[in-house]
Amino acid sequence: MHETTSMGLGHAVALLAAMVVAATLFRRFGLGSVLGYLAAGLLIGPSALGLVREPESVLHVAEFGVVMFLFIIGLEMRPARLWSMRREIFGLGAVQVLLCALLLTGLAMAAGLVWYAAVIAGFGFALSSTAIVMQLLQERNENADPGGQRVVSILLFEDLAIVPLLALVAVLAGTYGSAVETGNPIWMTVGLAIGAVAVVYVAGRWVVNPFFRLLARYGGREIMTMGALFVVLGAAYAMNLGGLSMAMGAFLAGVLLSESTFRHQLEADVEPFRGLLLGLFFLSVGMSLDLRVVVADWAWVLGGLAAFMSAKMLAVYVVARLKQKHGEGLLRAALMGEGGEFAFVLYSTAFAAGLFDARTAAILSAVVILSMALTPLRVMLADRLRPNEDLSPDDAEGVDRAKNLRERVLIIGFGRFAQVVSQPLLARDVDVSIIDMDVEMIQAAGNFGFKVFYGDGSRLDVLHASGAETAETILVCVDKQETADRIVELVKAEFPLTKLFVRAYDRGHAIRLVQAGVEYQLRETFESALVFGEQVLIDLGFSGQEARETIEDVRRRDEERLGIQLVEGIQGGRSLMRGNIRTTRPEPYVKPRREGTALNEEAAEALEEDEEREKAGA
Structure with missing residues (x-):
């Protein structure tokens, strides 16, 4: 009797039921959804109940979950931020991959593999699982932390490393195996990769924004969703044609769209697909574990698992400890102690090229899958062993997390600036909520009669917990302009009726805030x-009236210059600044306005009308 292998409605029901039940149960007991998906996949896969006999058919679809996950991560990374991480990506990432590969290759050779097979085995396991690590970081709310950003940097380098590693397999196959069938020389492969990156870059920079403006004007919500999926999958497909990682293409598309006015809409449209497909990916990985191989070669599988995981965790920890504390090194080793999705690609390519036999490929794949399944357990163990190197808000006395706050004014950041700002508000009995992330400052503020809650104002869930949707005004008083920009972006997108008063870092930051x-x-x-300069003038013998008039002139010039810069850029209005080289340019008159008032079209037109009336009167 011929057995059908197609996927039907019954299979879909079984997959969804397994995902819902497993994720709920495992999260209920604090084990995380990833381990639940992997366990459920093993249960319904061909090695156990056999409800799904071809996990590859699910995996091909579920891989798009990783693609969409990397797209959303890219949306959180502005190009300037990514550029600032270049040392971590190409420095830290390269050091970790090379050290891990060196140790793992040595272990593989000690186990009896020939050197070229050992090199492939070592480099394959050196690449961690982007999907599992990023999912765990997100569940722990650590993907935006400095330590989490370093992990993301390493993962990005590993995604790039798959290209030269596949080229290495082709070179080794030509000498020691059966040559990989490819009509493209190395220079053409590199050229295709560069061309794919260029196509994604050009489209993301100059095409996608007009494309979404068109969809927003003439299409409905479902059209916008289709457009979002088209952009993500199109970028992934372009990278795949160039021989690069599909996930890398989606990440690059996300980075290029991170400053788009449609980024929040894109994230909202892609998120449901990302969650479902990523769960399917973990499920399919669990289904791919062949228990027959584990039983038949249990000594090699378990021995390889223990040796490879231990060696990789040691290498990751050593690299982390070059600049970071013991706690971060321990957590990074636990997070990245597994093999990843690219190991399957590398091992299957090596098997097809004759560098591996079938038994070796099966054993190595089983080791990778088991190491992935153990990741949540390693992280739980690392959390128990990590020392309390930083003061935790949950353990610190007098520190509470922001939760269900409902006041008229929300102050984000409570440094010296916000402490002064709070005084006139409190003097008039205005109800305020205050959040900050510095535990020691929160405790010190408590000694002076302030109740400050712990919370990261750049996170949407914290803003909700802090009452941002009901607050009349939000005062953004943080000292980092990138954080302030992120908060402004979130508030404008999610709470458009809430007023924003923002502390600007410098002139360039002030221009961005006005434009926002x-x-x-x-x-x-x-x-x-200005107050300081006024007192200097009085001390030098100028009268109080003269000093005040001079300060008002400086304020007027500064405000006019700011208006010009909003149109012409940061270099605009330079002639309005007084330098120690005198200028004969006549000073234009602009009616004084308060510093910080946002310039808009109506205000600009009103100023022009005032000037025309004054000239006519003159």
Whole structure:
């Protein structure tokens, strides 16, 4: 009797039921959804109940979950931020991959593999699982932390490393195996990869934004969703044609769209597909574990698992300890102690090229899958062993997390600037909520009569818990302009009726805030510097009236210059600044306005009308 292998409605029901039940149960007992998906996949796979006999058919579809996950990660990374991580990506990532590969290759040779097979086995296991590590970081809310960003950097390098590793397999196959069938020389392969990156870059920079403006104007919600999926999968397909990772293509597309006005819409449209397909990916990995191989070669599988995991965790820990503390090294070793998705690609290619026999490929694949399944357990163990190197908000006395706050004004960041700002509000009995991330500062503020809650204002869930949707005004007083920009972006997208008063770091930051549409911005040193300068003039013998008039002139010039810069860029209005080289340019008159008032079209037109009336009167 011929057995059908096609996927039907019954299979879909079985997959969804397994995912729902496993994720719920495992999260209930604190084991995480990833381990639940892997266990459920093993249970319904061909090695156990056999409800799904061809896990590869599920895996081919589920791989798009990883693609969409990397796209969403890319949306959180602006190009400038990615550029600032270049040393971690190409420095830290390269050191970790090479050290891991060196140790693992040595172990593989000691186990009896010939050197070229050992090199492939070592490099394959050196590449960690992007899907599992990123999912765990997200569940722990650590993907935006400095330690989490270093892990992301290493994962990005590993995604890039698959290209030269596949080329290495082709070179070794030509000498020691059966040559891989490819009509493209190395230079053409590299050229295709560069061309794919260029196509994605050009499309993301100059095509996608007009494309979505068109869809937003003439299409409905479902059309926008289709457009979002088209962009993600199109970028992945272009990279795949160039021989690169599909996930890398989606990540690059996300980075290029991170400054788009449609980024929040894109994230909302892609997120449901990402969650479902990523769960399917973990499920299919669990189904791929061949228990017959584990039983038949249990000594090699378990011995290889223990040796490879231990060696890789040691190498990761050593690299981490070059600059970071013991706790971060321990957690990074636990997170990245497994083999990853690219190991399957590398091992299957090596098997097809004759560098591996079938038994070796099966054993190595089983080792990788088991190491992936053990990742959540390693992380749980690392959490228990990690020392309390930083003061935790949950353990610190007098520190509470922001939860269900409902006040008229929400202050984000409570450094010296916000402490002064709070005084006139409290003097008028205005109800305020205050959040900050510095545990020691929160405790110190408590000694002076302030109740400050622990919370990261750049996270949407924390903003909800802090009452951002009901607050009349949010004061963003953080000292990092990137964090302030992120908060403004979130508030404008999620709570558009809430007023934003923002502390600006410098002039460039002030321009960005005005363009973002905040109600009021103030450079943190501007007013104090004017008061300082006024007192210097009085001390030098100028009258109080003369000093005040001079300060008002400086304020007027600065405000006019800011208006010009909004149109012409940061270099605009340079002639309005007084330098120690005198200029004969006549000073234009602009009606004084308060520093920080956002310039809009109506205000600009009103100013022009005032000037025309004054000229006509003159």
